[in-house]
Amino acid sequence: MSELLKNLNEAQRAAVVNYESPSLIVAGAGSGKTRVLTSRIAYMIEQGVQPWRILAMTFTNKAANEMRERITAMIPETLSPLQARYIWMGTFHSIFLKILRMEADKLGYPSSFTIYDTSDSRNLIKTIVKEMNLPDDHYKPNAIQSRISLAKNNLVTPAAYEANPSYTAEDRQHKIPDFIEVYKAYMRRCKDNAAMDFDDMLLNINILFRDFPDVLAKYQERFQYILVDEYQDTNYAQYVIIRRLADKHHKVCVVGDDAQSIYSFRGAKIENILKFRNDFPQAQVFKLEQNYRSTQNIVGAANSIIEKNKNRLDKASFSKGDKGALIKVMKAYTDQEEASLVADEVRSLARGGAKWSEIALLYRTNMQSRGFEEAFRRRGIPYRIYGGMSFYQRKEVKDMMAYMQLIVNPNDDVAFRRIVNYPTRGIGDTTVGRLAQAALSKGQSIWNFVTTGDLKEAGLNGGAERKVKDFVALIESLSQERATMTLYEFGLNVATKSGIIGSYKIENTPEAQSALQNIEELLNSMQLFSEQQQAEMQFDPATGEPLEGVKVEPSVTEWLQSVALLTDMDEQEEDREKVTLMTIHSAKGLEFKYVFIVGLEENLFPSMMSMDAADGLEEERRLFYVALTRAMEKAYLSFSEMRFKWGSMEFCSPSRFLSEIDPKYLDMAFDLSEAGDRDRPAETIRKNYGDHNERARESYDRPGGRGQYRPAGEQRPPWERRSEPSKQMPRYEAPRPVEGPGSRFKSMGTRVAKPENEVATVSHAVADSGEFKVGQRVMHSKFGIGTISHIEHFGGDRKITVLFDDQAAGKKTLLSKYAKLAIVG
């Protein structure tokens, strides 16, 4: 028996060996899915399959790289582990991008086309909506963008969209009857700009395969074996691509877990995995049900949750490991206290011998990271936050990239607009508007018009014309100098000649400092890329023959392409000894000894948004399942009774998921039904809340954090000039009478005007003088007017439930001390 098969259980081995038949591998959490996939590929190579016949697709670069490494390690020395290099392995997007670059001309694109990320494409949508003079209260960029994305992910081209009356009816209903025109214009402009967005990569591959059968045939022949990881998260466009490619050899193997389908918001279709056998009736199904990762308790708890879902494949996950510790449920009164409790628990784990890197904190939304970050920093717990804004999305980095993109692809209007007046060079909105208008009417790109057209005709005066010409000269000279430079020198040249570095130096704020550091880091990465490319270049990627002495400086295009699909997760982090903070979505596929799942409250997890989606709640439940099954030894769940949300303190009730878990798996020292109803001393609330102010002040100290502008001549930053020591209890303003009917509310609860050089100590005026009673009409600064439906005592304060007139606001329970409520006559 091959060495490769020795360490596999029976089900796993069957899944590895039967590589010639279409296969559905249903792999529960922690069931050795990656091991099966990598073993299968290594085994195929061992059996003589040529590696370049294998196409293996994942969702993240990280997963792809890891798999390639593991396969390399598995292939016996005698067979040359380097063969693993020739497997086509990568993310859907990266592989299709590679193909699209090669076949670009067939679709009418240059092969150096630009990739628009979400913010680029949103910018383009904004300009289009503006140009078409559509009312922007209904034509919201985000909504338009997600609708376009949805259409593309379902392979609905503008023509198909227009032909379908149900789509257009929906648009009329949503008061965006001209959506189709925006969609058309957006597609056209992307093409004119020689740009593709993320969804275009999938759509265009499909168009390519549909319209060029010879091209399809070529790739069908090349990719005789197709493997797809996380199949439950594929969308329709990806599904069709897979089917097309597999249409010749039918040797497709998909791996997934329906219980872990968590990307329907991105168009993923759980049906793809549920109905795989309809598409490939000869498919063999392999079920990997033994969980090797987690304790029995964790697996049991996770199962008890997922059983509540209806839409599932039949599968029973089990663990033969230790019974393990119960899942600890923690309750906090405020979100800050939650952070403190969790941080304390983390610290005591570490004292008990746990490594920081074995601990992860998972949350539903990125914004939740903030409080934990603060609590961790106070205790000196090292942590690393994934997600949120990645390096390549930062403004200064995007600006740099836009310069390079414009040089590579001058037709990129989005890049042009981004940098034509950055750093400011006196080319304002009016000028850019005129240029864009003229370009549009001539059917040219802005750059095209600016370099060949008559600027006076476009309505520019002499001054504006000069400035525009200067800009053109700048770009052209940067472009020409490129030939004489290394990639790194070119980057540096862009950074200096453009004036970006100069403007940050003048600004000389902490933000400017950190921007400069990021630019430096970008330049370093260009240098690194050059070196890596030159090392890579010594092999011919087609034959594998080493090419002696070939050293080619990579082009700017190659550099831009290499970073287009990078995400935060891909950054190599040498410094691994840190606690991990990330969203549950990002955590899929990872495992940690100790896992904290925080913010288990209704409307947060499950998210409010999920409630109206058809399968929304089930998907949230799967998300919870994913979160729980990340834990190997011990899981912790936490929630809070109050949370600072959208600028005000709100009450929360514990997540329904807490009561859905079979209680025998839980270590919970309280009754869930009590949560939210318990009286508690005002003191504690005040203490927690007081922390909040103090925290905000401290956070300015963090390096690279949000700094404050310090006027010249002030030697000490404002937060050090505070007269009062922060130790004492925060003061509250004495309650004052509520202003009469029709009064202005701007003074209610807004920040107390602060004298110069003093940080406001307490920012909430109290609008409570005992006049609140059930039935009273009140006004809230965020939610508008409503009627009090319930009042109860809460410590030294009162909880007031208000039914707001605004349907969207609905019913809220507020703490009268913090709610900015005013009485309406």
Next chain:
DNA sequence: TATGATATCCTTTTT
């Protein structure tokens, strides 16, 4: 045209 102050919107998850 650039800038700072004020109003308004948006709040999920991401390749």
Next chain:
DNA sequence: GGATATCATA
């Protein structure tokens, strides 16, 4: 609360 759009002012 925070990011962005708009407005008012120099």
